Amino acid sequence: MAEKYDEKEIREDYRKLTKLLIEKKMTITTMESATSGQIASLITDTEGSSAVLKGAFVTYCNEAKIMQGVPAEIIDKYTVYSTQTAEAMAKGFV
Template identity: 85%
Template sequence: MIDNKVNDYKQYGENNIRENYRKLTRLLIFKGLTITTMESATSGQIASLITDTEGSSAVFKGAFVTYCNEAKIMQGVPAEIIDKYTVYSKETAGAMAKACRKAYNANIGIGVTGTMGNVDPANPNASVPGQVYFAIDIDGDVEAYYVELPPQPTRLAYKLAVAEEIYEELVKRLV
């Protein structure tokens, strides 16, 4: 796994993000690549953005929304990774990306975990608002990323900001 810190001083625009995901879905269709997600902090937003484009059923295999630690473990994230590194870590994000890619036999797995606007009461010692970890697994090659988001006005705005960061890193690896 490679740890990359993503630029944290950006403006995010919903229309641009939605258009980027239309481009991504079309690129996946063109390349014949399948994709899946295991999302915690974004609670299915990435999957939703991918499937907003007509024809996405050709490339989108399914997704897991694993909001609590137990759900991540049930879907294949080793409990030892969460125990050792915390749920908010590049290691957990990487394990999430691997687990969903394997579960759906997809080319690409996206794992995302982190804290949006407030401290997680179930994981208060590891939860820092604005810190998000995500990983992209392409055919077994996993890269993990860390981003510190500036305060956003809504939960949706946080989810879209993370989606944009994931989009940018995934496209770099696909083109």
């Protein structure tokens, strides 16, 4: 059975996250694939988010992931739906 998501609750969680980032003077950059930029969109729903969101990349196709530094070998060996690919995407900004 598919888990039901509460959109209002999700939006509130992202509002809290964004407010916390603003309060702590922290920044965030996203690299998204299957979410197609939805995380960045949820962050920018909160007033003041421009102080924390420093960029967002939608890397839906493999070529876009590779352009952002994800090794093709990782995608080929583990697929785009793997922990290894997600980790490589996250490391692209470190």
